[in-house]
Amino acid sequence: MTPPRLSASTWAELAARGLPDGVRGPAVDPAALTVGQVHLGIGAFHRAHQAVCTEDAAAATGETRWGLLGVTQRSPRVAAQLGPQDGLYGVLTTAPDAPSLRVVGSVRDVAFPGTDTARVLDAVAAGTTHVVSLTVTEKGYRRAPDGGLDTAAPDVAADLGAATTELTRDDEAAALTPIGMLVRGLVRRYRTSRAPLTVVCCDNLTDNGTVLAGLVGQALAALPGSDDVAAWVGSSVRFPSTMVDRIVPATTVAHHAEAAALLGLHDEGLVVGEPFFQWVVEDDFAGPRPAWERAGATLTHDVAPFERAKLRVLNATHSTLAYHGALRGHATIAEAVADPDLEALARALMDEDVLPTLQAPDGMDLRAYRDEVLERFANPRTGHTTVQVAMDGSQKLPVRLLGTVADRLAAGAVPHAAAAAVAGWVAYVRAASSGDLVVGGRRVVLDDPLAARLADAVAGPDAVDRVLALREVFPAAVADSVAFRDAVSAALRDLSPLPAGR
Ligand SMILES: NC(=O)c1ccc[n+]([C@@H]2O[C@H](COP(=O)([O-])OP(=O)(O)OC[C@H]3O[C@@H](n4cnc5c(N)ncnc54)[C@H](O)[C@@H]3O)[C@@H](O)[C@H]2O)c1
Ligand SMILES: O=P(O)(O)OC[C@@H](O)[C@@H](O)[C@H](O)[C@H](O)CO
Numbered sequence: 001m002t003p004p005r006l007s008a009s010t011w012a013e014l015a016a017r018g019l020p021d022g023v024r025g026p027a028v029d030p031a032a033l034t035v036g037q038v039h040l041g042i043g044a045f046h047r048a049h050q051a052v053c054t055e056d057a058a059a060a061t062g063e064t065r066w067g068l069l070g071v072t073q074r075s076p077r078v079a080a081q082l083g084p085q086d087g088l089y090g091v092l093t094t095a096p097d098a099p100s101l102r103v104v105g106s107v108r109d110v111a112f113p114g115t116d117t118a119r120v121l122d123a124v125a126a127g128t129t130h131v132v133s134l135t136v137t138e139k140g141y142r143r144a145p146d147g148g149l150d151t152a153a154p155d156v157a158a159d160l161g162a163a164t165t166e167l168t169r170d171d172e173a174a175a176l177t178p179i180g181m182l183v184r185g186l187v188r189r190y191r192t193s194r195a196p197l198t199v200v201c202c203d204n205l206t207d208n209g210t211v212l213a214g215l216v217g218q219a220l221a222a223l224p225g226s227d228d229v230a231a232w233v234g235s236s237v238r239f240p241s242t243m244v245d246r247i248v249p250a251t252t253v254a255h256h257a258e259a260a261a262l263l264g265l266h267d268e269g270l271v272v273g274e275p276f277f278q279w280v281v282e283d284d285f286a287g288p289r290p291a292w293e294r295a296g297a298t299l300t301h302d303v304a305p306f307e308r309a310k311l312r313v314l315n316a317t318h319s320t321l322a323y324h325g326a327l328r329g330h331a332t333i334a335e336a337v338a339d340p341d342l343e344a345l346a347r348a349l350m351d352e353d354v355l356p357t358l359q360a361p362d363g364m365d366l367r368a369y370r371d372e373v374l375e376r377f378a379n380p381r382t383g384h385t386t387v388q389v390a391m392d393g394s395q396k397l398p399v400r401l402l403g404t405v406a407d408r409l410a411a412g413a414v415p416h417a418a419a420a421a422v423a424g425w426v427a428y429v430r431a432a433s434s435g436d437l438v439v440g441g442r443r444v445v446l447d448d449p450l451a452a453r454l455a456d457a458v459a460g461p462d463a464v465d466r467v468l469a470l471r472e473v474f475p476a477a478v479a480d481s482v483a484f485r486d487a488v489s490a491a492l493r494d495l496s497p498l499p500a501g502r
Helices: 008-017 044-048 050-061 077-085 113-125 154-166 178-191 208-221 227-236 253-263 304-327 333-337 340-357 366-377 386-390 393-400 402-410 416-433 451-458 463-468 482-494
Strands: 035-040 067-071 089-093 100-104 107-111 131-134 197-201 242-245 271-273 278-282 298-300
Touching: 035 050, 035 113, 035 178, 044 050, 044 089, 044 271, 050 067, 050 100, 067 113, 077 089, 077 107, 089 253, 100 253, 107 113, 113 178, 131 178, 154 178, 178 197, 178 208, 178 227, 197 208, 208 227, 242 304, 278 304, 304 333, 304 340, 304 366, 304 386, 304 393, 304 402, 304 416, 333 340, 333 366, 333 386, 340 366, 340 402, 340 416, 393 402, 393 416, 402 416, 402 482, 416 451, 416 463, 416 482, 451 463, 463 482
Parallel strands: 035 067, 035 131, 067 107, 089 271, 131 197, 278 298
Antiparallel strands: 089 100, 242 278
16 A cells, blocks of 8 residues: 655655654655745755755755755656655665655655746746756757757747847747757846856766856847846856755655655655765855855865866766666666676776866866765665766766776877767767667667667777767767777777677
């Protein structure tokens, strides 16, 4: 029998009876919170990372103005999960020893742009909103091959049309892209409160704040008559960069069963996170912000070395293990890193290729960080699937891996382990796009915005040449290196044939 659903009332009854072992509740009274932060892209990661930190910061200061309005992007699923639960959801922590679950109450409202765009734009415009944050995945930023905004894409163009109307009056059309929604919200804010605002990008992108500021600036430049808005954004809106870190896999049926056993309530909004948490935020705010530093975050003037170390050490190795692991039939990252060949590849990538390109941020020992990352990957309870991490390789590899490759080539070295990582991606794309790859009992479908072009590129004998020619993915400094091309080709030849039927 399914237990009753988590909600304010079932939670209150449970708390009155006494909380079960391993369960704790919101750090603040959710009903007392008003919305001061709007989050675009309320997926699993935000709920397990920033939403927890924002709640803890509110608890540390006693402030009640930091409730969150979460905005889904492409579907109303999270609104349907959290609405009937009065915004409450659990974070199941995958500690290797004892599981624990925390119910979080900082998300006060969830909106879906398909039906609620006006409410989102009003919230972005409201003077009581001081922070807008984002986790919309790499592809959500809708960047063109040159890194700028893809203004030719029909959904981006439609949003820019609505933003042009917004310069003089409210446009109620549903926002189709995160940048479109943000720009329309900024225009509405300019027309109404003109209060300063800080926009905090929390996606795994290099210089994520600078990138986002550039995309917003480009969108505004495309709106005729928006010079005053652009000038106001330049003076009153800040875009700090951040480094975010907590491994948050997609929630599985097994996670739901584990959480229900702990809590005694059914939680449709459950998310899962490893015990580790890190958030480094550039201290560049236009106005008030939650006291995140009171809740485990680091506020600094220079995020870049943290961000670079994390993307190149953790994320690049994650992707490498995902491609090679899936090709060997390993369903999870923990299984992949337990494979001695793949652990050796992960170590070679970090030791030989990545670490020589890094300057350790203050107080960070890069070799200890490498070991800690491998230990985190090995946690068997996390359940992060190789296929989930493998998704969107065309968007992820440039950010995670190709900076390392470019730096090593510029230093006169051939990065062989990074070449093996790229070969793993090519082999994965080939296997997944031809329908030949079965992992964890499921046939893998290539999930990538460039899937059709990638499938075409890897189909023939000149796969490496054709993949390296994709300018959206490989910068010229990498693609034009004969030594790198040869290293990728050699690594691809060395990849063992797929194990049958796994
Ligand atoms: N999960 C993690 O371990 C983790 C850790 C650090 C950083 N992140 C960052 O957070 C992002 C989201 O991760 P998650 O675990 O929440 O994923 P998720 O799938 O649970 O949520 C993704 C969110 O992005 C939106 N989105 C996806 N594609 C989009 C598109 N094309 N346009 C607009 N919106 C789109 C979804 O609607 C959803 O709101 C990652 O891509 C990464 O940049 C995740
Ligand atoms: O979330 P994605 O799909 O961008 O990438 C998958 C993982 O590599 C990533 O989410 C890591 O788990 C995360 O960056 C750890 O902080």
